[in-house]
Amino acid sequence: DSGVTQTPKHLITATGQRVTLRCSPRSGDLSVYWYQQSLDQGLQFLIHYYNGEERAKGNILERFSAQQFPDLHSELNLSSLELGDSALYFCASSVTTVPDTQYFGPGTRLTVL
């Protein structure tokens, strides 16, 4: 158990819909990273928050957004969903602002029908 929690574990929805994925980092970790894992793209970095502020963006679509709240949990919002958004979404937390050791949650499997 990494100490990082993600909910829900599975999510099935339809094209055009909007969903919210939730992540709670390990106690004491201020950084939250979001990654997308798909069969064709592998693991792709989406976005990084540190102590409530956005620090870096990766390959995140404009239809996707995220935020980190004062209690340090983070939410990833995916809207106007397409079939190609079906993937595993992981969050990872770490103590630092630089990409060193990261602790991953169990992931949310999103299926868009």
Next chain:
Amino acid sequence: GDSVTQMEGPVTLSEEAFLTINCTYTATGYPSLFWYVQYPGEGLQLLLKATKADDKGSNKGFEATYRKETTSFHLEKGSVQVSDSAVYFCALPDTGRRALTFGSGTRLQVQP
């Protein structure tokens, strides 16, 4: 940009066989290097890391040495078990040090 290249899988071995999973990297400077493991249905777990050239990371019988001469960080284990069956990812901080960039992953299947 900074990147890692891993050997294609799947790698299929018998129990107690020797394992090598190749990883080579391209990087500016000498960043930390990582191996993560993903067991079926789970998230990634840090397996080991090395923070500078010639460092050897080790954990659970796995080892990897940071070799700047060959820009490699190959993962090795002397005797694999069925429970080692998983996907293994080599990783390093990406260009600009924004996040980790991962290799494509190598699936290991260990047969009894």
